[in-house]
Amino acid sequence: xSLFIAEGLFKHFGGLIAVDRVSLTVEPGExxxxxxxxxxxxxxxxxxxxxxxxxxxxRIILDGVDLTALPPHQRVRHGLSRSFQITRVFNNDSVLDxxxxxVQAQTGSSFRIFGRRADKSGLRERAIELAQQVGLGExxxxxxxxxxxxxxxxxxxxxxxxxxxxxxxxxEPLAGMGPEDVAEMVALIQRxxxxxxxxxxxxxxxAVFQLADRISVLDYGRVLTSGDVAYIRDHPEVQxxxxxxxxxx
Ligand SMILES: Nc1ncnc2c1ncn2[C@@H]1O[C@H](COP(=O)(O)OP(=O)(O)OP(=O)(O)O)[C@@H](O)[C@H]1O
Ligand SMILES: [Mg+2]
Numbered sequence: 001x002s003l004f005i006a007e008g009l010f011k012h013f014g015g016l017i018a019v020d021r022v023s024l025t026v027e028p029g030e031x032x033x034x035x036x037x038x039x040x041x042x043x044x045x046x047x048x049x050x051x052x053x054x055x056x057x058x059r060i061i062l063d064g065v066d067l068t069a070l071p072p073h074q075r076v077r078h079g080l081s082r083s084f085q086i087t088r089v090f091n092n093d094s095v096l097d098x099x100x101x102x103v104q105a106q107t108g109s110s111f112r113i114f115g116r117r118a119d120k121s122g123l124r125e126r127a128i129e130l131a132q133q134v135g136l137g138e139x140x141x142x143x144x145x146x147x148x149x150x151x152x153x154x155x156x157x158x159x160x161x162x163x164x165x166x167x168x169x170x171x172e173p174l175a176g177m178g179p180e181d182v183a184e185m186v187a188l189i190q191r192x193x194x195x196x197x198x199x200x201x202x203x204x205x206x207a208v209f210q211l212a213d214r215i216s217v218l219d220y221g222r223v224l225t226s227g228d229v230a231y232i233r234d235h236p237e238v239q240x241x242x243x244x245x246x247x248x249x
Pocket of ligand 1: 013016018036037038039040041042043044045
């Protein structure tokens with residue numbers, strides 16, 4: 001059985017059908033990319049999967065557990081974690097404090113392993129490890145709000161990783177980044193798939209073709225087609241619907 005199964009996901013806003021009976025799977029260790037033109041329903045799909053928005057129909061199963069009826073924080077507990085398309089507004093706390101808070105939020109579940117007395121240093125160690133993992137090891141004392149855009153996006157990913165996800169949802173992690181930051185984030189995503197499966201939404205086709213094991217194309221809320229990089233790159237309908245519009249921009 002697949003690690004993640006979305007079955008017949010359906011979401012409308014009044015008369016507008018944003019997600020139209022979407023079914024997809026993610027396998028362990030897989031990077032499954034989701035592409036599609038602006039307004040295709042990609043973010044809405046992430047929102048209903050993460051539980052930020054209620055589903056109108058469909059089922060969500062992660063690692064054999066049906067998450068459909070659970071609120072977002074419980075989905076996180078079960079291993080479903082996300083980053084955001086729009087960088088969240090960070091506070092005046094340091095990188096380390098932000099990560100400590102995220103790690104602390106996991107206590108009671110996976111962090112019981114540290115035991116009571118070791119708790120504090122255990123949490124701190126884990127927070128530092130997360131910072132290092134995303135390339136922020138030298139920025140622990142920096143104020144999150146004052147970080148450059150690329151570093152804020154790295155922090156966003158680190159915060160999502162604090163939950164030790166089985167499936168990580170990344171909504172346009174490369175948005176607004178310069179080439180150097182893009183290269184760094186692509187390398188980070190590549191490393192991450194060793195520990196979590198990833199559903200990656202991204203407009204940067206070079207990055208998608210570089211990273212994805214499988215690509216699904218969303219158009220008007222529907223999955224138009226799914227396949228590996230070569231299949232999607234050469235698919236005439238995909239070129240017309242998505243790559244065509246991309247090239248025309
Ligand atoms: N909260 C909402 N209320 C009403 N309509 C919405 C809402 N959120 C999204 N929509 C509409 O649903 C459709 C899908 O939007 P969505 O943001 O999911 O697209 P997207 O594929 O993520 O686009 P982009 O590539 O621009 O991020 C759009 O027509 C959008 O205007
Ligand atoms: Mg979006």
